[in-house]
Amino acid sequence: MKPMGAIPTAFRDVPLTIGGRPVDEFAAQTPVFVYDFDIVASRIARFRAAFPGVDLHYAVKANPFAPLLAAMAPLVDGFDIASGGELAMTEGFANPRSFAGPGKRDVELESAIGAGVTINLESAGEADRALAIAGRLGIAPKLAVRVNPEFELRGSGMRMGGRASPFGVDADQVPALIKRILDAGADWRGFHIFAGSQALDVQAIIDSQAHTIDLAARLASDVGASPPLLNLGGGFGIPYFPGELPVDIEAIGKVLLPGLGALPDTRFAIELGRWLVGEAGVYLTRVVDRKQSRGETFLVCDGGLNHQLAATGNLGTVVRRNYPVAVATAVPNAPTETVTVVGPLCTPLDRLADQVELPVAQPGDVIAVFMAGAYGLSASPWEFLGHPRPLEILAASAT
Ligand SMILES: Cc1ncc(COP(=O)(O)O)c(C=O)c1O
Structure with a gap:
């Protein structure tokens, strides 16, 4: 088992909610990026309190x-x-x-x-x-x-x-x-x-x-x-x-x-850019296949590096480490196992999570990859291999 990054506190509830909406509302639409505007708004408010009188510019390239x-x-x-x-x-x-x-x-x-x-x-x-x-x-x-x-x-x-x-x-x-x-x-x-x-x-x-x-x-x-x-x-x-x-x-x-x-x-x-929107994004991808190979379990999903390149360690990182991920459709206290989560591309680079401990998931379950709000879809080769472009949704509890 290998460690993964910490799941942002806003997304630790089981079942997961994003922008005040239950993940089930988005799960049928995978692959999809959901951006929680409550988090972005609270980041902006925090900046204003910490830097009164300093202008805040948003670097559009982040998202x-x-x-x-x-x-x-x-x-x-x-x-x-x-x-x-x-x-x-x-x-x-x-x-x-x-x-x-x-x-x-x-x-x-x-x-x-x-x-x-x-x-x-x-x-x-x-x-x-x-x-x-x-x-x-x-x-x-x-x-x-x-x-x-x-x-x-x-x-x-x-x-x-x-x-x-x-x-x-x-x-x-x-x-x-x-x-x-x-x-x-x-x-x-x-x-x-x-x-x-x-x-x-x-x-x-x-x-x-x-x-x-x-x-x-x-x-x-x-x-x-x-x-x-x-x-x-x-x-x-x-x-x-x-x-x-x-x-x-x-x-x-x-x-x-x-x-x-x-x-x-x-x-x-x-x-x-990143500090304002990065933690607000969750990439949801569905498990299409579950397979064993030489003692390892793989969850093969409907999206991977073509949508969220950074999480696969292929956007400017030297040593590949695991982003925080979860099984968004898991029930509380489900039994766990060590799995590798991969995308559908024909390259060993397409790994969303390497040997992480997750609740047991089957085809149809949805994997959430966190920290996906900055340099996500727009910094990924989504046309590679001709899979459809993922949806993007802005969610906020006020809307
Ligand atoms: C000129 C300029 N401004 C802003 C940014 C945004 O940086 P960050 O997303 O880390 O805040 C970048 C990122 O490369 C940049 O080159």
Whole structure:
């Protein structure tokens, strides 16, 4: 038997409920992702209490499901987008938008500048293209500079600073670039400094934010102007695996808030994806077949890595570990066994859970894979092998 991550507390009831609704309501529709909006709303409220006065931006890449965006729009201060597709998905909301990410195509820059979106510039070349496009359109473009800092976010699952990088402009080249865009008549919106993702170490996040503020203050003094906005990135992680603990964001807020005085004329934003929506998602997949092979029991399901790649350990993890899973249709106190839960793809990589202890399940039972709300379906190769696209449902106790 191998360990699995802890099931989020909101989903520990047997029978399972998601967004106040019994799992039976969704079980007939597998494979399906259900997102519990109660959890998202309570995350946002917790952020507001921990970081009063700091703007909250949602990184759409974490989960772009349209009903989720519509429900979040009134509760967050901005959307961070990463493509022309995400620009279209967020059309029509009143929230300010910022567009980060390398390799923005001219057509994307043109639509974003035309729509009044702030472009987080990733390079000097991108700045030239944005200025030329804005000149053609006769618009003063909103431009911020994404800085590739000298430091990294220690302990983060994905580091985006402190090294040669396709992301952002190296810190030493930033002042000259800002002077150039100011001279060109652009509306300079400030700095974007995103140092890493999936960080669970509170001290590392505190240190990275302190370095970010120092760096922004230094750059501002080199430029001779205060940044209107400092987007501090985010990177708050969630505990997927055994032994991992949730991030104490209140402790981060306590240290961060006094530090903001270093830039008195600047607004601050934190941009989060995973921490807001990751724990809210449950992926439900039905057991199609149960088989024994050389002493091991396999539950073969109607979806796997094609829908929830991250849970199979194939999205940026070095050592495969088990996400939390459960048999959603099990009765309380059912006998348990050690099983391996796999998807329907012809690859040994398609393992949702490896040798975990679960209530005994038969074909027809439904497996719940937790922590599926961020980088789930949209970060999975759902067309691989031609299985149908899973459904997605937003559930909330108020609806
Ligand atoms: C620029 C930027 N902002 C925000 C995010 C969201 O990160 P997370 O989902 O860890 O909060 C990412 C993730 O890669 C990113 O690259």
